[in-house]
Amino acid sequence: MTAEHNHKPVEGEPAAGLPAAGEIRIGVYVCHCGSNIAGVVDVAEVAKWAAENLRDQGVVVARDYKFMCSSPGQEFVTDDIKKYGLNRIVVAACSPHLHENTFRTATARGGLNPYLCELVSIREQDSWVHTDKAAATVKAKAILAGGVERVRRNEPLSPMTVDINPATLVVGGGIAGISATLELADAGFKVYLVEKDPSIGGHMAQFDKTFPTLDCAACILTPKMLTAGTHPNVELMTWSEVEKVEGYVGNFTVTVRKKARYVNEDLCNGCGVCQEKCPKKVIDEVFEAGLGYRKAIYTPFAQAVPRTPVIDRPNCTYFEKGTCKACEKFCETNAIDFTQEDQVLTLEVGNIIIATGYDLFDARKMPQYGYGHLPNVFTSLEFERLSNSAGPTNGAVVLRDGVTEPKSVAIVHCVGSRDRNHNNYCSAICCMQSLKFAHLVKEHTDATIYDFYIDMRTVGKAYDEFYQRILEEGGIFIRGKPAEITDVARTPEEEGKLILQVEDTLVGQQRRFPVDMVILSAGLEPRADAKELATRFGISCSFDGWAIEKHPKLDPVATMTEGVFVAGCVSGPKDIPASVAQGAAAAARVLGRIQQKKMNLEPIRASVDAEHCSGCRICNTLCPYNAISFDDVKGVSAVNPAMCQGCGTCVAACPAGAISGTGFSDEQVLAQIEGLLRIGADGLRPHRSGFPTTHHEAIEEAVRA
C-alpha cells in the first residue's frame, strides 16, 4: 500500500447504520508517526491484518496514516464513528502519556464516550526498541490485538467535577515560596504562607552576594519579604508547620501547628529591646550556620519578617529555672506571654505549593576533609555568614580565632556531590558558588586563592563570563578532587597550616598546598524529613529524597497529585533564578485552576466493594494520596474518589480482590494479555490449550455448554 492510499480504509464489512444492540464495532487506527514507527513497523500491513483477522473481535474498519494525531488523522476517527457506527476505538501509536487525551477528545467529538477509546504504544514499546522489521511488525500486531481485546471490555466513564477553592497554601518561605506567594496574592487570591523558622527568607537571606551579578542578596530579597509580610492577601504563618493534609484538589483541609512564640504578635512592635536584654547567649545553628550567636529570645536577623521574635524554650532561663523574665520586664508593649501554647489551625485551600528547599550536605561525613576537627575548615554556609556584613564577623573574612586574616584560601568543589559514597548527583550550584567565594575572598582579603574542581560547570546566563572574571582576578584553579586535608606537616613551610593534598590532574602529579583556610563547597541534599513530607502531601520522591515532578521537562512544577505543586530546591538542586522562575510557574499553574473554578477529575480510580472487604486494613497505609480511610463502624475500608489518582497500588495490594480500578479491571487486563498472546512470534496463532483461559471465558464456555 503506497502512501497515497494510506488513508484509504480497509473495510471489514460495509457500514450498517447503527450497530445492533450489544454488537461491538471497533475502528483501528495505526499511526506512522512519520518514520518513527513506519521506519521499523510495516504499518500498512498491521492495519490490513487487523481488518482481516480481528473481524471476529469486532474490528469494522482499520486505517493507517502518516500522522494520526494531526487534524486529518483525528478526523478519520470522528468521521468513522458516524460512518461505520463505531462504538470502540483503538489507536496504535505513541505512548498514552503523549496522545491519549488527543484521541479521547477526538472520540468524544465523534459522539462516543471518550473512555471507549484505547491507545496502545507501538512506538516506545516497539519501533523505538527494535531493529528487526519483520519481528517488530508481528509485535505491533500483538500489541494491537491486545488493545482490541481490552477495548471490547471498556465501559463508558464520566469524569467527576469538583469546585476549586481559590485560596492556596504555600509551604516554605524561601525565595521560591515567596515568589509563588506574591504572584498569587497580586492576582487577587488568598495565600497562606507557612514557614517553619521564625522568619521567611530561607537560605537566600543568609547569603551576602548572589552570583553572577553579585547583587546584595538582602537588597533584592528584603523588599519581597516585606511585601509578602504586609500583603493584604497573604496570611503569613511563621514558626509553623503543616501537620496533616486531607482532601483533594480544589478542596484540601490542612492542619497547621503554630508553635508558641511566647510573644504576642499583635502587641509586639519589633523594637528588639528584649533581645538586647536577654542574658542567655546561644550558638545559632540555623541562620548563622553555627558560626554565630543569638539570644534565647530572638529574630534570626535584622530584616526578619515578621519582626516578632520567638523564645527558644529549651534555652530560655525562665523556662529552665523559673526565674529571669528579663524580656518581660523590659518589653514596653507587654507583648511577652510565657503562657502561650501551640495553636492548631485548620485551613481550607484549593491548591498547595511545596517550596521547602534543601539541607546542606553534612561535611562531617567526609572525615578526610577534617571539618569539625580542623578549626579553619569551613562549609559554604559558614563562609556565606563569614563574608556577610551582617554576619558574626561583620563581614571580616577571618580564621576561626575571629581575628586572623587568611593569606591563602582553598575552595573545594563537589563536597558530598558527584560521589557515590554520598550523593551521586551534581549539586548544580557549587561551581558558581565557589567562584563567588573566590571573588568574595579577594574582595575582603589579600589571600591567594586556590580553587579545586573536577569539572567546571558554569551553565547559565553570564555564568562562564563570571568564571573568566575570577581567572582575571587571579584565582588559581587546580583540576583535581582533593584527597585529604590535614594539619600534619611534612616540611617547615607546612607547619601551622592546613595542608591540602591533591593530584593536579592536569600536571599528573600529587601536590600539597599549605593554606590558612579551606572552604568546602558542600552539596545540596533533600531536607532530612523529605520522605515524611512527601507522605504528608501525598507526593512521591526519588530514592535520594527529591520530590518527583509530574514530568521533568514538560511539567516540572506539577506532581502526580492533582493540586499539589513543587517549586525550588524541593525537587532538586537549583540556583536562585531557577527557584524564582519555578515559584512563579507554580503560581501560574494554580491561577489557571482557580480561574476555571471547577475541574474535571479523571474517572480512572479505585473503589472498594464493601461486601467483599473484610477490613483487614492492608490497603490503609499504602495510598500515596491518602485517599483510603477505614470505617470503624462498618469495619471496611473506603476510597475517597476525589482524592484517588487511579494509581492502582491498593487494587494490587487487596488480598481479597475487593478493590477494583475502573479502566484497569482484572478482566480488561487479562483480556489484553490474552490478545497479546493471540499472535505468536512467527505471526501465527499460538497453540491454545483446551482450558478456558480467563474467568470470563470460563463462564462463557460453561454457559454455552
Add this chain to the structure above:
Amino acid sequence: MSPTPKSTGAAKPAAKPAAKPAAKPAAKPAAKPAAKPKLAIFGAASCGGCDIAIVNIHEHILEVAAAFDIVLWPTVMDGKYSDIEAMEDGEITITLVSGSMRTDETVHLARLLRRKSKFVVAFGSCASEGCIPGLANLSSRKQIIDTAFSTSSTENPDGIRPVWEYQAPEGVLHLPEFEPMLRTLDQVVEVDYTIPGCPPESTQIWAALQAVVAALNGTGPLPPKGSVLGAGESTVCDECPRKRDVKKIDRFVRIQQVAGFDPEICLLEQGLPCNGPATRDGCGALCPSVAAPCIGCYGAAEGVIDYGARLMSAYASVIEAQKPEEIDKILDGIPDPVGQFYRFSLAGSLLRSSKSAWQNDGE
C-alpha cells in the same frame, strides 16, 4: 487460568459484557418426584478427608440417604464403574468430586461422571484448586517417580519402576497413567458448583446439601451456575475475632519468636504470616482464633484469579523496609514461599506448574 466461579448472589456491577445467564438460575426445577434424585460421590487424587467431612455431618447423613439415591461412593459403599457407564446421560442428579486429576483414570472418570450428571460439584480444595497434591507440579514426573521409587529412603532392591502397560500372560494390562501435570477438576470438565475447604467444614457441607435439596424440591432457588457453595464472599478476616489496625510488617516470625504475644491482636500485625486476608471465609476463622495463622485452605476470595499472587502482593505492600537488604531479611522469615502462598492453589493458579518441572521432564 483458574476459573474462580462466582458465589451465590454476588452480582457484580454490570461491568461484564457477558450479561447472559450468569445471574439467572441455571437449570430447570426438579423433575417429577417419582424417582429419588441420584447422588454420586467420587474421590479422585485425594487423602480421603473430604469423605470423612461428609460423614461428619452426623445424623444428617440419614437425611441425605433419604433424599438421594446414592449410586456411587467408593469410600463408603460398593459400586462399579460399569454401572455408571450403563446409565443414561444426565441420569445422576448431582455428583460431588473430591480430589484432583492426577492419572488418566481420574480424568476418564471425571469425564464419564460429567456426562452422566446434571450437576457436578468440585468438592474440597483438591478438586477446586489442586491442594497439596498440586504441589507436585513443582517437580517433573520423573522427579516424582524417582523420589518415590529410588531415593535412599526407599526399599526397592530390584529397582522396580512403574509402567503404564504390562504384558501379562493373559494379555496387556493397562494401569492408570500418571499424567505429567496435576490438574484441577475444572481444568478437565465443566463444573457447576464449588465447595471449598480442606476439607470443607461439615456444617457448610450440610448447609450446601440442604440448599440443593430445597431447590430440587422446589422450595428454594437453585444457586446460579458457577456459584461457590458453603462459604462466604469475603475473607477469613471478616470472621476473625482479632483486633485489627493498619499493617506494618518488619519481620516474619513464628509464634514462639514473638516476645509479648498479644492474644487479641491480628496475627499478621504481630509478624505471623497469616493468610487470612486473602482466604475466602466460611471456616469460621478456626485457625487464627486459636493463634494458628491461616494457611489458606478455603482458597481465593470472590473474584480473585490467583490466590498466591494476591497474597504476595498484599504482603509486599505492607513490608516496612528502607533498603533492599532489609527486604531480603524480612522475606527470609518466609522460608518456603510456595508453601506459604500456593500451598493449596498451585495447580489452579495462573502458574499451574513450575517451568523447571516441564523442562526437566526426562520421561
Add this chain to the structure above:
Amino acid sequence: MVVAQVSPPVVADAGARFLAEVTSKTAGVSRLEMCIQCGSCGGSCPSASAMDHTPRAIFALIRAGKRDEVLRSNTPWMCLSCYHCVVRCPQEIEITDVMYAIKTIAEKEHAYPSNVGPDFGGVFIGQAKRFGRSWDLGLTARHYLRHFPLRLPGMTPMAFGLFRHGRIGLLPTRIRQRKQLHAILKRADELERAR
C-alpha cells in the same frame, strides 16, 4: 528512528579492548569504566611521588589503549595496598585490585619496569607455595643478595636482632598437607592460564 538497541557495547578500539582486559582480570568488580579522572586516587596515594604515572593517569592510559606504557609503568609496583584511594574514590572503583590485575598481566608478559618488585613477590610466593608458609629469613636473604647486596651489611644488625629476639626461624615452617596445596595450586595455575 532507532533510539535504543538492546545489545552490549561494541569493543571497537584498542582502548576499549585493553580496558576490557584489565577489567576481566580484576578479582572483584572493578568499575574501572566509571572513572571520571578526578584524581582522588593520585591525591591519596602515599607513594605517588615515586610513581611515574599517577593511578588516575594509568586509567587514562588504559582507556587510550597505551598497553605497553601501562605495563611498563612502575605505578602498580609502587602500590602499597593501603586502600586510601579505594575508600575515597567517588566512583567506587576497586583501584587496588586493578593495580593487582595490571601486575598479573605484566608478570605474565615479563613487561615490567624493574624486576625488584616482581622478584620479591616471586621469591615470597615461591617459598609460600613450597612450604605452605612464608619464611622471613629465606626471603630476606635471597631478596637482599639479589637486589640490595650493598644494603645487606647494614641489615645485619637487623637480622641479628631478629634472631636475638627470637623473631625469626632458621628453618622454614612447613604445613603437613603440602601435596594437597600443590595440587590445588597446579589446578589453579591451569585455570588461570586458560582465562
Add this chain to the structure above:
Amino acid sequence: MSSYLYYPGCSMEGSGRSYRESLEGVLEPLGISLEEIDDWNCCGATEYVSLSTTPAYAMIARNLAIAAGEKKNGEALVAACSACYLNLAKADHYMGEQPALNARVNDALGAGGLHYDPGTLKVRHLLEVILTDVGLDKVRAAVKKPLTGLKVAPYLGCMVPRPDVDGAYADHEQPKSLDMLLKALGAEVVDYPLRTECCGGHMNQIAPKVGLELVRRLVSEAERLEAVMMVTVCPMCQINIDAYQGEMNAMFHTHHKMPIVFFTQLMGVAFGLEPKKLGIGREYTNASKTLAKALKAAPELALAAAGAAPAHRPRPDKRALPMPRMADSEVEE
C-alpha cells in the same frame, strides 16, 4: 567462653611472635578462646594477588575451606594480622561477587578435595571482636593495673579499616576503635592523625626510599605529639616501624627511638600480667623501660591530678568563632 575459629598467619610464628605470646593471657579474662584451624597455609600477603589471580585466591580459600569444615558454633573466622584478615575477607567477598572467580577457585580447591561456599564464614579482625562481642565494659572490668600515665599513639594501619568489605567502619579515615580500647585500659591516648596511614608495607624491601619515608612520618608525628610508644594491631606495621627504624634514622639522619607494641601486649600489662610473658622486650626499640617508667610515675600523676584544681579550660578569645558541633560519638570524653 565464646570460642572462635582462628587463623594466626605466618607472622605470628616468626616476626610477630610477641603478638601471639600476648594473646595467651589476655583473651581468657575476656572470655574468648581462639581455636587455631588445622594445617593452615600462608595467605599470600599482597604478593600473590599481584602475580596471579586464581592461584592466589585458591591459596587463601584453602584456609576458608578448612575453617568452614571445622565450623562448630557461629560462623566467625578471626585473624589478628591485618593482611591475613583482609585477604581472607576479600576472598570470601569476591568469590560471592564474581561467580566466575568462585567457579575457578572451587575448581582448584576440588583438586585438593576441598570446597568453599562464599558467605559460609564471616571473617573478622581480633580488635573488632573484642570491641563488639566483648565490649569495653568487660575490658574495663578486667583491668587490674590501669595504664595511667602511659601516653600512646594508637596506630591502626591500613587494612583493618580499609577497604572494609563488610562495611564495619563508618569512618575509614580516623576511626576511634583502637583509641577507645586503649582509653579503657587507662592509657592516655594522643589524637594521632596518622592512625590509619600506611607503614610502607613491603616497600621497605622493594623501594626503601619510599617505605622508610612513610615510617619516618609515622614516628616523627607520634613523637611530636609526645607519645612515648606506638600501639598497633598488625605484625607488618610492627616490624616496619620497629625493625626499620634504625635504617630510617640512618637515611634521614634522625634519632627517633619509638617503641611499638601490639595492643594485646598493653592489654596484658593492664590485666596485671608480667610484661616478659607478653613478649614485651622482643622489640628492637625496647618498650619495657618506657613502660616501666611511665607506670611507675603513674601513682604520683594520679595524686597530682587529684590534688590539683579542676582542670580549667582556657577561655577562648571572645572574638573566636564557635567550632562546628560534632555528633556525640565524636565528642571527647
